[in-house]
Amino acid sequence: MRALLCDPSLRYDSAYSEPILPPGEALIRVRLAGICNTDLELVAGYMGFRGVLGHEFVGEVVTASDPTWVGRRVVGDINAACYVCEMCLAGRPHHCPHRTTLGVQGRDGAFADYLTLPLANLHTVPDAVPDELAVFAEPLAAACEILEQVHLRPTDRVVVLGDGKLGLLVAAALRLTGADLTLVGRYADKLAIAAKWGVHVRRADVRWAGRSADVVVECTGHPDGFALARDLLRPAGTLVIKSTYHGRLSVDMSALVVDELTVVGSRCGPLAPALRLLEAGLVDPRPLIAATYPLADGEAAFARAGEPGVLKVLLRI
Amino acid sequence: MRALLCDPSLRYDSAYSEPILPPGEALIRVRLAGICNTDLELVAGYMGFRGVLGHEFVGEVVTASDPTWVGRRVVGDINAACYVCEMCLAGRPHHCPHRTTLGVQGRDGAFADYLTLPLANLHTVPDAVPDELAVFAEPLAAACEILEQVHLRPTDRVVVLGDGKLGLLVAAALRLTGADLTLVGRYADKLAIAAKWGVHVRRADVRWAGRSADVVVECTGHPDGFALARDLLRPAGTLVIKSTYHGRLSVDMSALVVDELTVVGSRCGPLAPALRLLEAGLVDPRPLIAATYPLADGEAAFARAGEPGVLKVLLRI
Secondary structure, eight states, X not given: OOEEEESSSEEEETTXXXXXXXXXXXXXXEEEEEEOHHHHHHHTTGGGOOEEOOOEEEEEEXXXXXXXXXXXXXXXXXXXXXXXXXXXXXXXXXXOTTOXXXXXXXXXXXXXXXXXXXXXXXXXXXXXXXXXXXXXXXXXXXXXXXXXXXXXXXXXXXXXXXXXXXXXXXXXXXXXXXXXXXXXXXXXXXXXXXXXTTOEEEETTSOOOOOOEEEEEEOSOOTTHHHHXXXXXXXXXXXXXXXXXXXXXXXXXXXXXXXXXXXXXXXXXXXXXXXXXXXXXXXXXXXXXXXXXXXXXXHHHHHHHTSTTOOEEEXXX | OXXXXXXXXXXXXXXXXXXXXXXXXXXXXXXXXXXXXXXXXXXXXXXXXXXXXOOEEEEEEEEESSGGGTTOEEEEOSEEOOSSSHHHHTTOGGXXXXXXXXXXXXXXXXXXXXXXXXXXXXXXXXXXXXXXXXXXXXXXXXXXXXXXXXXXXXXXXXXXXXXXXXHHHHHHHHGGGTOEXXXXXXXXXXXXXXXXXXXXXXXXXXXXXXXXXXXXXXOSOOTTHHHHHXXXXXXXXXEEEOOOOSSEEEEEHHHHHHTTOEEEEOOOOOHXXXXXXXXXXXXXXXXXXEEEEEGGGXXXXXXXXXXXXXXXXXXXX
C-alpha cells in the first residue's frame, strides 16, 4: 500500500506492507488525514519514531471481528491501551505505560491506505459530519481535554496564546463556555477567523500585561510561554500547556510559588464530545483548512505544512 | 526597641524605632519567633527587602482600637491586604497586589520587641497551646495550604521531598489525611522524627523511581526538583512546589504535556486550622526545635539556622 513514513526523514513509499490485523482490532481504509505540528516534530526527531506518520484521520472500517463495524465511517482514539495494568484499571488508559499511539509511538499511523486500531478506540462519525469536519475530531478532542482537566467558568477571563491550528481549535472549543475569551496571535488572517467566531483577538506584538486572566492556554510551542503567560495570568490562576514539543520550559519559581499558580500539561482528549460539537455545528474548523494534497504528494504537503503561518494541511488518501 | 534587621545584611539594632500604630492595627509584644529559610533568602537578597525580619511569631496584644484584643496571646496572618481591590473582593486577599507582608515586603517583621498587624489578621492562641507550639502556626498554615489547593484522598500515594523544617511540617500535616505518605530526605536524624509520626521514610541518595505517586510535594528548594519529582509521579499526577526561593525551575515540556502533569505553586495558608491541629495535639512540631537564642544573639541564631541540616531555630524576644 501507499504510505508516508518517518524513516527517520520523511519518505513516501508506494509499496509499504499492508498491516496485519491483530485480534480485537479493525482494519480501516483511510479517507482523509490531517498533518499536525507533532508530525513535523516527529520528522525532526521527537520521540525517535519510525514508521507510518499520521494520527488525525477519518476512514471506513473494512474488516473487524465484530461485523457490525464493517462499512462504518469512523474516527479513532489514537492511544491503544492494555486495559489490564494499574493505570488502565485506575481509569487512565491514555496514560497506560504499555500503550502504543497511532503514528507517534509503536504503531503505524494514518498517512497510508490502511491502518488498524482496537475496536474500543473507534467512534462512528454521524452522517451529518462530512470528512473534512470529521478529520478534525482528534485535535478538537485535544482541545476538549482542557475542559476535562480544568473547570472553566462562564465568568472566567481566558486567554489562548497562539493562533496556529491548535490555538484556533482551542479557541473554537473554549468560546462555547461563555467565558470572556481572547486569542493572542501573530497573523491578521488567522485572528480574523477567531474574530468571526466572536472571540476577542489581540496581536502578540502589542504588549498586554493585564495580569487579570483566570486561565491562560499556551499553544505557541515557545519555551518562553511561561513568561508570556505569567504577564497575563492573575495570582492563583491556571496555565494550561497544550503544545507537545521537545524542549524545556523555564519557570520562574518565585512567580509560581508566590502567586500560587497552577500549571497543567494537557494532551489527547475525548473524541465523543468532539464529534457532538462537530455534528451540532458548534465548532466548524473548515476555515482552518489551508490545502489538501493527495497522499502521493505527501512530501510537498509536509513542506507546505512547515511554512510559517500555514494552517491545516490535509492528505486525501 | 531591639530588632534584627535586613539592612541589607543581617544587623542587630538595640535602639530601633518602635512602630507607630496604624488605624485598625494592633501593637503586639513579640514573645517567641522562628527563623524560616525565607529569612535566610531575604538576607541573601531575595525580594530586596529592608527592615525588621521575621514572620513566624507568637505575641501578646498591647494596644488595639478594639480593647477586647488587649492582653490576648496571638499569632497572625502575615499578609496585610487592602480588602478593596478586585483580588481582595474575589476572596483572595493573600494575593492582594497592594499587600504588605510581615518581615518580607513593605512591613517590619517579628524579630523585634514589637510588631503591628491589622486586627483582621490576628488569631487568638488557645491556652492549651504553649508558645513553642504556637510559633509554628504560620509554617504549619503553609503546610495546610496544600490541602486547600489540592484534594488529597485517603487512598493517595503522597511523597514529600525534603526533610528540612518545611518538609517535616508538611509531612506532619499530610499524614493526617490517611494517605500513604513517604518523606524523602538526607538526614537520618530528621527522617527519624517523621518515622516516629508513622510516616514512611526513604533516603534521598537511594534511587527510587516508582512513578506511582499521585502527589509529590517539593520541599527541597532545589531547582532540579521537577526532575526528581517526575521520577516518582504517576502520569496525570500533581506536583506541589512549596519552596519559596529565588531561581528558575526547569520543566521537561514533553513530560509535563505527555504525562499531563499538574504543577501547583503553594505559599501561605490558613492559620485557624493550623491552630486547631496544634491544640488537638494532631501536629506536634516540638521535635523540630534545634535551638532557642535570645534576640540579642540573633546573628548567631542566623548562623546556626544557616548550617546544613539544622532544623528550627527560635528567637526568644
